[in-house]
Amino acid sequence: MAELxxxxxxxxTWNLERRVQGQSHEPPLTDLGRRQASAAADFVRTLGAQAIFSSDQVRAAQTAEIIGERCQVAVRHDQRLREHDHGELTGMLSSAAMAAWSADPHAASDPDAPYDPDLVHGRTGESPRQVADRFARFAADVRGHDGRIVVVSHGTLIQTALAVIAGEDLARMTWHAIANGDVINAAGEVIHRSEADVAVRR
Structure with missing residues (x-):
């Protein structure tokens, strides 16, 4: 049975600029991002990955390429591993997107209310439940694989995937601290964090 x-x-580059990336294909890795990907690749190589699947968005595909080359495993791209589509918020500075989100009457809700998994982001984007559903379809397709499968993806997609795997209610899902370049097991534990990232945070 597959171990994800x-x-x-x-x-x-958009992480660095603090922009909402969503399903934009444009932003590539920075030099730091490549070092983080290389550090992740060195660690993943020790795990003996049998397969590597990746989002086809540039930042994930570049990360997966580095990992695939280091592990000598071909990368398979899957659109179901793309980031949460934030619709009209995509490309905005995160601060501006948060202000626009707060001012949107369609998104307004009691701050103490549970997270709404059916709320579409950016009006033209997708809901958290839609993200969960497409990951669940991917997981069903790879369930029969043997050994470790590496999934290279994005912050919110991974958060949602972990909730799906844990069988959590999306309205009360656990949010994990996942940094760029982190390697995470299916229980949501960070099993490797790039020293390059740690150095920047100090």
Missing amino acids: IFVRHGQS
Whole structure:
């Protein structure tokens, strides 16, 4: 039976600029992002990955390419591993997107209310439940694989995937601290964090 290991892509140019990336294909990895991907690749190589699947968005695909080359495993791209589509918020500075989200009457809700998994982000984007559903379809397709499968994807997709695997109610899902370049097991534990990222945070 497959054992899923997740890798969040390395830092992208839009991570650095603090922009909402969503399903934009444009932002590539920064130099730091490539170092984070390389550090993740060195660790993943020790795990003996049998397969590598990746989002086809540039920042994830570049990360997966580095991991695949290091592990000598071909990368398979899957659109179901793309980031949560934030619709009209995509490309905005995170601060501006949060202000727009708060001012949107369609998104307004009691701050103490549970997270709404059926709320579409950015009006033209998708809901958390839609993200969960497409990951669940991917997981069903790879369930029959043997050994470790590395999934290179994005922060919110990975958060949602972990909730799906744990069988959590999406309205009260657990939020994990996942940094760029982190390697995470299916229980949501960070099993490797790039020293490059740690150095920047100090």
